[in-house]
Amino acid sequence: QVQLVESGGGLVQAGGSLRLSCLASVDTSRISAMSWSRQNPGNTRELVAQISRGGSTGYADSVKGRFTISRDNAKNTVDLQMNSLKPEDTGVYYCHAAVIGGGLNHYWGQGTQVTVSS
Numbered sequence: 001q002v003q004l005v006e007s008g009g010g011l012v013q014a015g016g017s018l019r020l021s022c023l024a025s026v027d028t029s030r031i032s033a034m035s036w037s038r039q040n041p042g043n044t045r046e047l048v049a050q051i052s053r054g055g056s057t058g059y060a061d062s063v064k065g066r067f068t069i070s071r072d073n074a075k076n077t078v079d080l081q082m083n084s085l086k087p088e089d090t091g092v093y094y095c096h097a098a099v100i101g102g103g104l105n106h107y108w109g110q111g112t113q114v115t116v117s118s
Contacts (some may be wrong), residue, residue, distance in 0.1 A: 015118055023078070025076075036069065039111075046060060048093070049069040094110075
């Protein structure tokens, strides 16, 4: 079983920054893409940012210019740098990996709480 472990969540004031990290228990050569999604207090889920094995990135309109996703293939990690945080960024953030193996297999971490106060 592939395991994804998130860290870096916490409580921060609006305008502050947090850096989330996701450690994968599988070599990144087997991962076609990784992403971060979030579930807000209203239980709405959305894709926040994604990065392919080739390094291409994509972001939700709501976080463009504020969040940056990156991969460190040597360490099997994907990070999400979150700047200029807003209260609406509050939620549980989940790491996702699409793993190559007889097609794509999808895995999610347990999530890490991010709370942004006004």
